[in-house]
Amino acid sequence: MRLADAFVVDRDWISDGDFVVTCTCGQEQRLDAMTLDEGSDLTVYDCTRCENSLVGIMTDGAATDLWLSISAMTRSQGSQGHRVNGYLVGSKVDIALQPSGTGLDDAELLLGTPNFFFALRDL
Ligand SMILES: [Zn+2]
Numbered sequence: 001m002r003l004a005d006a007f008v009v010d011r012d013w014i015s016d017g018d019f020v021v022t023c024t025c026g027q028e029q030r031l032d033a034m035t036l037d038e039g040s041d042l043t044v045y046d047c048t049r050c051e052n053s054l055v056g057i058m059t060d061g062a063a064t065d066l067w068l069s070i071s072a073m074t075r076s077q078g079s080q081g082h083r084v085n086g087y088l089v090g091s092k093v094d095i096a097l098q099p100s101g102t103g104l105d106d107a108e109l110l111l112g113t114p115n116f117f118f119a120l121r122d123l
Pocket of ligand 1: 024025047049050052
């Protein structure tokens with residue numbers, strides 16, 4: 001599973017290399033360069049420099065199971081991610097959708113949802 005899987009329904013040209021994040025450590029990177037931690041229901045992208053987990057994607061079904069069990073324990077509030085075409089996407093920082101060859105001015109932003117990782121921490 002890749003972040004691009006959630007967006008390829010609307011944009012058939014897309015790949016992980018079209019997403020850019022800037023880590024809290026200042027490292028700007030495209031997703032296809034990041035370190036992947038892949039599970040069956042969840043993929044996490046780690047910063048190439050500080051190994052901070054920045055971006056995650058999971059299936060909607062797995063997310064629902066997770067949030068149900070988490071919210072019962074913590075009653076956490078706030079946005080835990082973006083639901084996109086059957087996936088849940090979460091990120092500590094904003095994700096810019098910036099196809100190579102275009103400028104940052106043309107980028108679409110997916111706002112950061114840090115609560116995604118607060119929940120995962122309890123797994
Ligand atoms: Zn970093």
